[in-house]
Amino acid sequence: MVGKIKTELGAALGNIEIGEVNYRERGYHLCCEVDSGEIVKVARFFDERGFYLAAEICVDYKEYLELVYIFGNHAALCRVKVALKVDPAKPVVPTISTVFDCAYWYEREIREFFGVTFEGHPNMTYLFLHEGIDYYPLRKGQVQVSAEDKKSLGSFQPEGAEDTFCINLGPQHPSTHGVLRVVLKMDGEYIEEAEPVLGYLHRMHEKMAENRGYLQFHANTGRMDYLGAMAFNLGYVTAVERMCGIAVPDRANYVRVIATELNRLSSHLMWLGAYLADLGALTPFLYVFDDREQINDILEPVTGSRLTYAYFRFGGLYNDVDEAFVAATKAFVERMKSRFVLYEKLVTGNVIFINRTRGIGVITKERARKQAVSGPVLRAAGIAMDMRKTEPCAAYGAMDFDVPVGTRGDALDIYHVRIKEMENAVRIIEQALAGLPEGPVMAEKVPKKLKPPKGDIYHTVETPRGELGIYIVSDESDTPYRMKWRVPSFSNLMVFPELAKGNLLADTVAILGALDLVIPEIDR
Amino acid sequence: MEKVLDLARANSLWPMTFGLACCAIEMMSASMARFDIARFGAEVFRPSPRQSDLMIVSGTVTKKMAPVLITLYEQMPAPKWVIAMGNCAISGGPFVFEGQYNVIEGVDLLVPVDVYVPGCPPRPEALLEGLMKLEEKITGKRRFPGPEERW
Numbered sequence: 001m002v003g004k005i006k007t008e009l010g011a012a013l014g015n016i017e018i019g020e021v022n023y024r025e026r027g028y029h030l031c032c033e034v035d036s037g038e039i040v041k042v043a044r045f046f047d048e049r050g051f052y053l054a055a056e057i058c059v060d061y062k063e064y065l066e067l068v069y070i071f072g073n074h075a076a077l078c079r080v081k082v083a084l085k086v087d088p089a090k091p092v093v094p095t096i097s098t099v100f101d102c103a104y105w106y107e108r109e110i111r112e113f114f115g116v117t118f119e120g121h122p123n124m125t126y127l128f129l130h131e132g133i134d135y136y137p138l139r140k141g142q143v144q145v146s147a148e149d150k151k152s153l154g155s156f157q158p159e160g161a162e163d164t165f166c167i168n169l170g171p172q173h174p175s176t177h178g179v180l181r182v183v184l185k186m187d188g189e190y191i192e193e194a195e196p197v198l199g200y201l202h203r204m205h206e207k208m209a210e211n212r213g214y215l216q217f218h219a220n221t222g223r224m225d226y227l228g229a230m231a232f233n234l235g236y237v238t239a240v241e242r243m244c245g246i247a248v249p250d251r252a253n254y255v256r257v258i259a260t261e262l263n264r265l266s267s268h269l270m271w272l273g274a275y276l277a278d279l280g281a282l283t284p285f286l287y288v289f290d291d292r293e294q295i296n297d298i299l300e301p302v303t304g305s306r307l308t309y310a311y312f313r314f315g316g317l318y319n320d321v322d323e324a325f326v327a328a329t330k331a332f333v334e335r336m337k338s339r340f341v342l343y344e345k346l347v348t349g350n351v352i353f354i355n356r357t358r359g360i361g362v363i364t365k366e367r368a369r370k371q372a373v374s375g376p377v378l379r380a381a382g383i384a385m386d387m388r389k390t391e392p393c394a395a396y397g398a399m400d401f402d403v404p405v406g407t408r409g410d411a412l413d414i415y416h417v418r419i420k421e422m423e424n425a426v427r428i429i430e431q432a433l434a435g436l437p438e439g440p441v442m443a444e445k446v447p448k449k450l451k452p453p454k455g456d457i458y459h460t461v462e463t464p465r466g467e468l469g470i471y472i473v474s475d476e477s478d479t480p481y482r483m484k485w486r487v488p489s490f491s492n493l494m495v496f497p498e499l500a501k502g503n504l505l506a507d508t509v510a511i512l513g514a515l516d517l518v519i520p521e522i523d524r
Numbered sequence: 525m526e527k528v529l530d531l532a533r534a535n536s537l538w539p540m541t542f543g544l545a546c547c548a549i550e551m552m553s554a555s556m557a558r559f560d561i562a563r564f565g566a567e568v569f570r571p572s573p574r575q576s577d578l579m580i581v582s583g584t585v586t587k588k589m590a591p592v593l594i595t596l597y598e599q600m601p602a603p604k605w606v607i608a609m610g611n612c613a614i615s616g617g618p619f620v621f622e623g624q625y626n627v628i629e630g631v632d633l634l635v636p637v638d639v640y641v642p643g644c645p646p647r648p649e650a651l652l653e654g655l656m657k658l659e660e661k662i663t664g665k666r667r668f669p670g671p672e673e674r675w
Contacts, residue, residue, distance in 0.1 A: 129626070130588040137625055171592055172542060173571070179544055179589060200589045201545055202626050203619045211621055219618065226546035226645075270549070289556035306553075307645055308546055520545050520584075 001076040002029045005049070009080075012045050013038065025242070027458040028070065028079040035084075036093050039069070042082055043096040043103075046071045052369045053096075054079070055458070055486035056106035057471050058114045060140045065091055065114060070458055070469070070486075074369065074378075074385045079458065088143075091116040102372040105494050113138040115149065124152060128199035128523060137207055138482075164192055169508065171200045177274060178519030180493075184500070184508065191508060194500040196493055202523040209483035214240055214450045215314065217480070222308040224485065225521040227270055229309045230263035231463035237312040238393045239459035239470045243452035244314070252316040252441045253395040257432045258329065259299065259311060260394070261425040265336070266295040267464035268422050275415075275513040276347060279356050284346060291339060298328045314450060315443035329433060336426050343419070357411035361499040361511035364409060371495040374488050375466020376421060377515060380406035380413040387462035398435065399428045411514035418516075449478045465489050465516055489515075490522045527663075533577070533603065534662040537566040537655070540576040542596070544583025547610040547645040551582045554648035564655055564667070573599040578658070579635075580651075584612035584619060585628040597635045605662075607654050608637045611644045618644065 002020070009032070010018050018032040034042055043053075050073065057068040065086040072079050086093055095118040097104040107118045108127045115136040118124070131150075135142045170181040179200035185193040205224055209217050221236045222229035234256055241248060248256075273288035296306045302319050303311040311318055347353055363373065368381040378385060386403045388396045404420035406413030452474040460469045466488030475481040492515045499511050543551060555561045555569060570576040573596045585593055597606070608631050611617030616629035631637060638661055641654035660666045 130586075132587065133625060171589065172596060177543075178548070200586060200592070201584060202586055202588070203584055204624055204626055207623070207625075208619070208621060211623070223546060223618070226549060286557055289553065289558070293553070293556075293558050306647065307549055 001073070001078045005078060005080065006030055008049075009042075009045060013042070023079075026456070027242070027460070028081045030079075031081040031083065033083045033085070036086065039082070039084055040094055040096055040099065043069075043099040046080070047099050049073075050075065050369065051080075052372045053100040053102055053106070054372060054460075054467070055469050055471065055484065056103060056110065057484045057486075058110045058116060058138070059473055059482045059484075060088070060114065060138065062088075062140055064088060065116060067093060067110070067116070068456075068471070069096075070471070074383050077390050081458065086116060088139075092119055093117070094119045095121040097121055100372070101367075101370045101498075102491060102494050105490070112136070115139065115143060115145065126199070127197070128202045130199070137204070138210075163187060167505075171197075177513075177517060180512075180517060180519050180522070182496075182508075182512070184505070186505065189504050191500045191503055191505065194497040194508070196496065198523055200523065201520050203520065205524045206483055206485065209480050211479065213478050214452075214480065215448070217483075218313075219308075219310050222305075222310050223520065224487070224524060225463060225465070225489075225518050226308055227267040227518055228263060228464040229307065230260045230311065231461060232468065233309060233312045234260050234394060235459065235461035235463070235468045235470055237314055238461065239457060239472060240314055240450060240452065242459055243455075243457050243472065243474060244450055246315045246443055246446055248316055248394075248443055249440050250395070250437045251320075251439045252443075254432050254436045255317055255321050255441065256312060256394040257396060257399065258321075258429055258436075259303070259309075261428045261432070262295050262299060262329070262332075263309070264464045265422055265425050266292045268418050268425075269295075271418065271464075271516045272343070272347075275516075276353070278509050278513040279353060281347070281350070281353065284343070287339075287342070287346070291336065294332055294335070298325060298332060301325070313442065313446075315446035317441045320441045326433060326436070329429060333426055333430055333433075336422075340419070340423060348416075348419070354412060356507075356510055357415060357514070359408075360411045360503070360507050361514060362408060362410045363495060363499065367495065367498065368409070371498070372491045373466070373495050374491060375462070375464070376414055376417045377492050377495070378466065379404060380417045381409035382406060387460050387467055391460055393461055395432065395435075396428075399431050401428050411510050414514045451476055451478050463488055465518065465521070466492060485524055487521045487524065489517045489519075493517055493522060530663050534659040535565045536568075537564075537578045537605070537658070538568045538570050538576045539566055539578040539580050540573055540596070540600070541569045541571045542579060542582065544581065544585065544589070545610075545612065547582035547613070550645045550648055551580060551609065551651060554651045559648040559652065561652065561655070564652070564659070566655055573597075574601065576600060577604050578607065579604065580607045580609050581613040581631045581637075582609040582645075584617070585631050585634065586626050587628060588626070590628050590634055593631070594634055605638045605658055606631070606635055607639045607641060607651075607658060608632065609641045609651060609654070610646055611642060614640050614642060 051071040054070040054072040067084040069082040171179040181197040183195045221232040269288040273285040276284045363381045384403045401424045456473045469486030471484040473482040613631045
């Protein structure tokens with residue numbers, strides 16, 4: 001696959017050099033640099049071959065701005081980085097939102113944080129930031145937002161037409177699970193347009209990363225996605241370990257898998273409870289919290305926290321697990337199996353639940369690819385892609401588990417996929433417990449201050465919500481030069497405006513809930 | 525007469541469903557079966573500010589969220605109280621650093637706060653203790669004897 005793409009891309013672009021890099025070190029296979037005039041052509045090239053746009057990243061190298069496009073493939077492991085140099089004095093680039101729909105959102109983000117203008121982009125208003133900000137936050141020097149830019153950015157102003165009106169869903173609304181605001185343009189009971197407004201919980205994680213050491217930033221990862229904190233921990237530590245070439249002991253790898261899967265269970269359980277509460281069934285909420293508390297009881301003594309974990313360390317774990325942990329996990333696994341039967345009885349066959357979710361929010365394969373959807377939502381659309389299978393980190397490679405897929409891609413399918421994923425998580429935990437080796441949990445001689453070699457890396461893990469991509473640029477100092485988080489909820493939310501169109505207002509809650517959004521992760 | 529009313533208010537605080545960030549999950553935990561906030565009469569989470577008299581600010585308040593929070597506070601009928609839950613709501617917590625541009629460093633800069641509950645995030649027990657403290661503030665006496673002073 002990689003070789004084929006290399007020759008075809010070379011033929012399409014002519015005299016441009018395409019570099020083949022070490023995938024184990026970098027997380028991508030091919031890289032090339034193109035001129036801004038050719039980027040639309042490149043995007044079309046990848047679109048035709050069934051690639052999706054995983055991330056669009058901007059890095060400020062002071063002399064120039066670099067735009068990085070990461071293209072990935074659902075069918076085979078092949079990732080391509082396309083870089084584009086932009087003049088910081090006059091940053092103008094043609095948009096590729098005409099080719100990949102998800103770029104519409106990525107480009108808005110880059111516009112407000114770096115001030116890069118995308119020619120031909122239909123809507124360039126503030127998405128994350130508030131109007132009071134007068135410089136581009138992620139630029140290295142304090143680059144002022146010019147008056148002209150400020151005017152063109154402006155905040156989003158909802159406007160109704162003669163027959164339509166706008167209503168706000170959020171930012172304080174129980175069923176948006178946080179502070180998401182969606183402005184719905186309504187024609188009676190039906191939705192004509194949905195426009196998410198983000199940034200109500202923008203906590204500057206990416207800016208903080210540039211101000212802290214690698215270990216200091218570790219605590220932030222758990223606060224980004226508080227429900228799946230363990231998976232974010234795992235992604236971050238494995239990315240940095242990969243950069244520095246730190247080998248992790250086997251026991252630590254196995255414990256990482258157990259802890260991450262336990263956390264995945266608790267995250268999915270939380271989703272199950274909250275989603276059903278959105279749909280009007282309050283009882284399951286009490287049941288899932290019962291299970292969640294069990295998981296918290298297991299993890300708390302070893303990790304030291306109930307929610308925002310920071311358990312993993314570069315090179316291993318903060319704390320070894322003991323006999324009590326193993327025994328408690330075994331007991332929990334047994335208990336959980338009987339709980340699935342209970343949920344089956346309580347929820348799966350419920351006529352009201354089925355009628356409210358079947359055929360609602362159907363995501364086709366093509367739309368899922370164009371919008372770079374990932375995780376259970378992607379799998380419900382019928383694409384079996386799981387980072388734990390394709391790019392196994394920790395001890396996932398040694399585990400045997402299924403990747404459940406849906407057939408219709410509606411909210412009911414997403415529910416089924418998540419339930420099956422929970423069952424698989426239990427399977428993984430069982431295997432990891434059975435194979436848990438003895439030995440140290442910390443690699444020897446890991447320096448306190450890490451200074452990864454110069455270069456960049458795009459590292460992915462599967463969080464409960466989908467593909468988490470971490471792009472780190474190191475300049476050999478002890479703080480990252482740039483750290484970009486490609487978060488799954490952000491990409492999953494992008495598909496919502498399309499899905500909501502033409503639906504009833506009551507159904508938006510069913511669609512939005514099924515996507516399982518965690519707002520601090522979207523806003524970062 | 526006011527005393528009787530205060531007693532009634534303290535024993536039936538109606539919090540607003542106002543989850544902002546991570547702390548909201550612990551707030552939910554507090555209202556679920558194990559920690560059972562209903563023991564203290566505060567289980568009626570209302571989605572509307574007009575029906576509630578307690579605002580639990582559970583999470584980071586950003587500059588974009590601040591006007592919304594003030595509006596919600598003003599929409600609540602008096603008498604009303606505010607609990608700042610978690611370090612973010614108290615002082616900005618871990619998200620305060622030189623050059624930060626988006627976080628309000630303490631919700632008390634926006635609305636008057638009655639009780640501060642520290643932690644990142646605070647445990648549900650801590651929130652319950654905060655509730656006790658608020659009751660103490662309203663009625664003038666504590667529902668249960670507090671934990672022993674050991675230090």
